[in-house]
Amino acid sequence: MNEFLSAHIGTVGAFVGILLGTSIVAYIMDGVSKRFIEKATKLIKGDPIHYHFLRHFLSGLIYVIGISWAISAVPSLKAIATSILGAAGILAIAIGLASQNALSNIVSGIFIVIFKPFSINDRLRIRDNTLSGVVEDITLRHTVIRDFENRRIIIPNSVINQEIIINADFGDDKICKWFEIAVDTQTNIDLAKDILCEEALKHPLRVDNRKPEDIEKGKPEITVKVLRVDEYGIRLRAWIWAKDSTDAFTISCDMYESVKKRFDVAGISVPQVPKLKVPGTEEL
Template structure:
């Protein structure tokens, strides 16, 4: 009896030890990959997407292998696992139906990492949801929006969506500065103010190639793009190095142009409503 208890205790301790070793290895591997990701992004300035996805994949494999070995060391659990595998025909069908979505997400995640329609730190617009890609796991993609909330989208869904990627291939962004002025305002003066404010902004860049410069392509052109119901719509083309600078520059330009318009007497029209009040005239009989 005593030998049996000691034998069971030995198996239990081995089981617990393997599980603890599995957790330790996964912790160290996770720490290693995080260090590599930080090094690749901050020091080497490379894409961390592969490291991030591989980190999730390796940790998942470590847990699967470690748990399997731990179960195999316990005779009773080994017999249970063997009996389950013996009747795995029906179980495999049930698990197959239940895991279709999970498998679809994993395969979609692998395709995302291979073909890279987006990467970690890319700024996306997915079905009207805008934010920056924070993580790509085996199951889902995590997007952090500009209010610091996390949008979690399954990989199988995001791989089927039409995505606007602001950082795909070329990070430069053209910011349209659309402003309406009244029909009585001086169009040429308004255009010169918009262009001057764009060119003087510190975040504005020159996107032209040498060939375009030699051909005389204008930097920061301003054009009339629409004759609206109560205003003339002017558009200035302002370029920034990425979408973050583009947003900041746009906010600054709308404010500085408004202040210049006020100083120069350029009117920005706003809707007017005319209310006609009619009194009912009653006749006395």
């Protein structure tokens, strides 16, 4: 036993040392590239998607080179690995299928980086709006989305590459927010519309999206229309532009509060939803 250890101590040490060195180099490279991405993004105000993908690609390449080097440093391990891979046809097929899936994710990731249907920090909605959040990272295998409850959604690149995506930040970040509210059918429509318009114009986060020629023609900055009138009341909609989806959400929340307070002062009530009466339950 001692003779065996003495004969192979150098080989084992080289194997362990290479693996340990690979992990250290990959860790250092990942940290350096991460800091570089942060500084480069702030300096040039560019899209960090290319840097993130390159960062993960370099880390993966370092591990592949390191593991291959470690195996080649052990002649017996190299021979065993070669014979197993050469003789096990079933294993080769399984590895081939797994590699095909992995390659599909890598290729899809490359397409995402090249064509950029979305970028880091973009707000996405997918799967018929059932999944939504902010793109946090794009790796060789998957895309990481942080939802609005601070959970991480991990989606393989090959899957998200085939999804229909709603990107709130693609091209132009500006958002036209639809603010809708219903009022009672006895309400003075003109008064309700004026309140919506006044409250929207008072909000500091609104954006005037009119063109110079629209301003010259006297086109109003805020448009309020009646969508429909039915047993549920009169539904009004105001179109309000915001810098991005975050500001649009803030405007919507603030508007509901300020408009409700104005309605209370003006004596405008929101419609009551008709209650369904079930026969035999009148006395309950």
